[in-house]
Amino acid sequence: MSGGSTKTQVKAANGGLERGMVALRNVGARRMQTFGGLLAVLVVFSVWAVIDGGSKLLLQRTFDGLNNGFIYSAMALSLVLIYRSTGIINFAQGNMAMFGTFIAYVLIVEQGLSVVAGVIVAMVISAIGAAVIERLFVWPFDPKNHLAITIVTLSWYLIIAALAGIIWAFDPRAFPSPFPTGANDYVSIGGARIRYASLGIWATVLLTLVLVTQLLRRTKIGLAFRAVSSNLDSGRLVGIRIGRVVQLGWALSAAVGTLAGCLIAPSLLLDPNFMSKVLIYSFAAATLGGLDSLGGAVIGGLIIGLVQTMSGGYFKIIGSEFSLASALAVIIVILLVKPSGLFGSRRVERV
Amino acid sequence: MALVKITQNTPAHWAYRAIRWAVVAAALLYVPWFAHQPARIDQFTQVAAFAVALLGLNLVMGFAGQISLGHSAFVGLGGYITVILVAKHDWGYLQTIPVVIVICFIAGCIVGLPALRISGLYMAVVTLAVGAVFPIIVLKYDGLTGGANGVLAKNKMLPPSWTPFDAHSRFGPVAYRYLVVLLVAVVMFVLTHNLVRGRIGRAIIALRDNSTGAAVSGVNLGVVRTVLFGISAALGGVAGTLLIIQLPQATDGRFGLELAIFLVVALFAGGTGRTSGAVPGALIYVFLPYYAIEWAKHISFLKGPGASSVSGVIYGVLLLIFVFVLPGGVVDGLRRAWGFVFQVIPRPMWLMRYRGEAPLGTTAHGGSPPMEVDAHAVDAPHTPDATGPGSVPEHVAKADTTDRSLSSTTNQHPVFEGETPR
Numbered sequence: 133m134s135g136g137s138t139k140t141q142v143k144a145a146n147g148g149l150e151r152g153m154v155a156l157r158n159v160g161a162r163r164m165q166t167f168g169g170l171l172a173v174l175v176v177f178s179v180w181a182v183i184d185g186g187s188k189l190l191l192q193r194t195f196d197g198l199n200n201g202f203i204y205s206a207m208a209l210s211l212v213l214i215y216r217s218t219g220i221i222n223f224a225q226g227n228m229a230m231f232g233t234f235i236a237y238v239l240i241v242e243q244g245l246s247v248v249a250g251v252i253v254a255m256v257i258s259a260i261g262a263a264v265i266e267r268l269f270v271w272p273f274d275p276k277n278h279l280a281i282t283i284v285t286l287s288w289y290l291i292i293a294a295l296a297g298i299i300w301a302f303d304p305r306a307f308p309s310p311f312p313t314g315a316n317d318y319v320s321i322g323g324a325r326i327r328y329a330s331l332g333i334w335a336t337v338l339l340t341l342v343l344v345t346q347l348l349r350r351t352k353i354g355l356a357f358r359a360v361s362s363n364l365d366s367g368r369l370v371g372i373r374i375g376r377v378v379q380l381g382w383a384l385s386a387a388v389g390t391l392a393g394c395l396i397a398p399s400l401l402l403d404p405n406f407m408s409k410v411l412i413y414s415f416a417a418a419t420l421g422g423l424d425s426l427g428g429a430v431i432g433g434l435i436i437g438l439v440q441t442m443s444g445g446y447f448k449i450i451g452s453e454f455s456l457a458s459a460l461a462v463i464i465v466i467l468l469v470k471p472s473g474l475f476g477s478r479r480v481e482r483v
Numbered sequence: 484m485a486l487v488k489i490t491q492n493t494p495a496h497w498a499y500r501a502i503r504w505a506v507v508a509a510a511l512l513y514v515p516w517f518a519h520q521p522a523r524i525d526q527f528t529q530v531a532a533f534a535v536a537l538l539g540l541n542l543v544m545g546f547a548g549q550i551s552l553g554h555s556a557f558v559g560l561g562g563y564i565t566v567i568l569v570a571k572h573d574w575g576y577l578q579t580i581p582v583v584i585v586i587c588f589i590a591g592c593i594v595g596l597p598a599l600r601i602s603g604l605y606m607a608v609v610t611l612a613v614g615a616v617f618p619i620i621v622l623k624y625d626g627l628t629g630g631a632n633g634v635l636a637k638n639k640m641l642p643p644s645w646t647p648f649d650a651h652s653r654f655g656p657v658a659y660r661y662l663v664v665l666l667v668a669v670v671m672f673v674l675t676h677n678l679v680r681g682r683i684g685r686a687i688i689a690l691r692d693n694s695t696g697a698a699v700s701g702v703n704l705g706v707v708r709t710v711l712f713g714i715s716a717a718l719g720g721v722a723g724t725l726l727i728i729q730l731p732q733a734t735d736g737r738f739g740l741e742l743a744i745f746l747v748v749a750l751f752a753g754g755t756g757r758t759s760g761a762v763p764g765a766l767i768y769v770f771l772p773y774y775a776i777e778w779a780k781h782i783s784f785l786k787g788p789g790a791s792s793v794s795g796v797i798y799g800v801l802l803l804i805f806v807f808v809l810p811g812g813v814v815d816g817l818r819r820a821w822g823f824v825f826q827v828i829p830r831p832m833w834l835m836r837y838r839g840e841a842p843l844g845t846t847a848h849g850g851s852p853p854m855e856v857d858a859h860a861v862d863a864p865h866t867p868d869a870t871g872p873g874s875v876p877e878h879v880a881k882a883d884t885t886d887r888s889l890s891s892t893t894n895q896h897p898v899f900e901g902e903t904p905r
């Protein structure tokens with residue numbers, strides 16, 4: 133009697149388990165399809181590229197692409213942080229990063245701080261600045277009034293660019309790199325060179341990603357942040373102080389943006405427009421990864437960087453001028469297949 | 484509340500409307516004499532041209548609630564088509580407009596196609612891509628577009644001999660070009676106004692405010708979205724043609740991403756969701772940087788290379804002020820201010836027909852209609868014998884104000900369509 137009932141229970145449990153496994157497998161399968169497709173394209177391309185130019189060239193271009201990609205990732209990360217806290221794309225992000233980099237420049241070159249200290253102080257200053265901007269110009273609006281907040285970011289885009297132009301004028305300046313940049317500072321892999329500076333950038337961006345993710349995963353304010361970004365009203369109902377959390381998002385984002393600016397400034401030259409092109413690529417990267425996914429932003433940045441370098445290098449028709457166009461074309465295609473990016477959460481509209 | 488009140492559809496109201504339009508027309512025609520210098524007239528020509536571009540942008544942003552950062556590409560496309568046809572194939576400037584409209588319409592529909600699947604901020608990034616890529620394409624195909632040197636049409640638009648303008652004076656050609664551009668712009672405004680007020684406009688607004696509801700009501704979302712982008716792009720193209728009429732030179736820098744962003748800014752300052760918002764927007768776009776730089780010349784610490792940046796600061800601060808104080812833009816502010824002076828008490832035609840009144844407002848015993856009535860008098864029947872089948876229940880009479888209140892509330896704050904991540 134009792135044995136029979138246990139048997140049925142076990143059977144039911146097994147059935148449930150099986151159904152669960154099938155469901156899991158289906159989820160996995162859908163992901164696998166997307167990534168399988170991407171992987172197939174990658175493999176075909178790399179075989180062709182090796183035949184076309186040899187493996188050394190392919191490796192070198194991969195490293196160059198990754199180098200750009202990590203910079204875009206860092207900027208995309210800062211865009212995603214604001215998107216998750218405020219629900220908008222911050223058009224001022226590039227110029228905020230530019231301004232932060234200028235602050236670092238002043239601290240390092242004119243005040244004589246060490247490079248690392250200067251960058252960190254500049255990150256703190258820009259975090260405070262962004263928190264102030266958020267409190268004075270974003271907080272007064274209803275968080276759902278996205279249009280108004282977007283216009284606020286557009287106006288800060290204009291104001292910051294113009295202020296930098298007035299203060300520092302438009303002659304390009306060299307920015308010191310925090311990493312060794314001597315002629316022999318590289319490791320050689322398969323004949324291709326990775327400079328220490330590049331390795332430093334990759335490590336810094338990955339470290340930032342880990343730190344930000346851990347902050348959001350492990351801390352209480354991180355939990356509040358995730359609650360706010362997943363459902364504002366419920367977050368407010370359970371007693372989260374929305375203003376605090378949004379402010380944190382802006383501060384974090386500005387700090388990450390300034391870091392990205394300081395990482396890229398040594399390879400470009402510093403002037404008030406130097407982030408504008410980077411910003412377009414990072415918009416693309418953030419969109420590609422899905423605007424609300426931190427990891428997606430990094431992967432999106434890497435894809436954009438690789439596509440940009442490869443298409444410019446391997447396809448003569450495209451050439452280096454068209455690499456921006458090809459990167460943007462890739463996003464449009466990917467968005468057509470997955471309208472909310474590779475890792476973005478899909479919105480379900482309730483009627 | 485208002486100082487002067489006029490009832491709708493009375494002779495006084497018609498006179499008011501006629502006077503208003505006459506004043507507007509007179510002001511527009513008087514501009515060349517008012518401006519007094521050729522350079523200033525040129526600026527007003529630019530205003531008319533940019534107003535058309537903003538009109539197109541407003542369709543997408545104000546009426547459909549979709550941020551577009553790629554409108555510079557359509558303006559540039561129109562401009563390049565015109566200047567190439569004029570400079571290399573000896574076309575007349577105005578003859579190129581139909582070609583520009585067709586090509587830009589098709590280009591806009593192609594850009595609008597992704598909007599079928601992509602929406603909100605994701606679509607904004609797609610339009611950003613269009614705006615960012617256009618200058619690159621121009622530089623790439625330098626055989627056709629002249630690359631970084633651009634295309635220059637040597638034969639400027641000159642007044643023909645039958646016009647009263649002297650082609651050889653300083654003023655003649657400039658004033659003539661202003662009037663031509665103005666005429667084209669006015670035609671575009673009238674067409675767009677009709678489009679927005681009609682069935683398609685209602686469909687667009689429905690799509691912005693509640694796309695599901697619109698679809699349920701029989702609006703074909705795909706067609707409306709795509710065609711809307713097409714129309715908006717066609718208007719942008721015409722604006723490009725007008726800009727080329729004003730200054731027959733096209734370069735990649737003239738139609739870069741900067742233009743797209745400033746168009747968005749100008750539209751918000753002017754007022755989204757109303758066709759008239761394009762005019763103050765264009766005025767701000769053209770004159771604000773000019774006067775900002777003039778002003779900055781007088782301030783000592785702003786001298787030098789930074790002086791041109793001052794307009795950026797002023798633009799930004801102005802935009803912030805607008806968002807906080809006047810979220811509906813200049814047009815909305817003017818309307819509200821004018822509302823204190825002047826009020827038209829609604830009395831639409833259908834209500835008069837329902838009440839059995841003659842259109843002139845004459846009642847059964849031939850009394851003239853009240854010229855000044857307060858709002859309550861509209862609700863009440865005018866004459867004792869207008870009761871019976873002609874009398875209107877209170878709630879129906881109230882309903883006649885909905886037409887106005889609807890258009891003023893729904894148009895002010897375009898909602899971004901579906902971009903809530905939370």
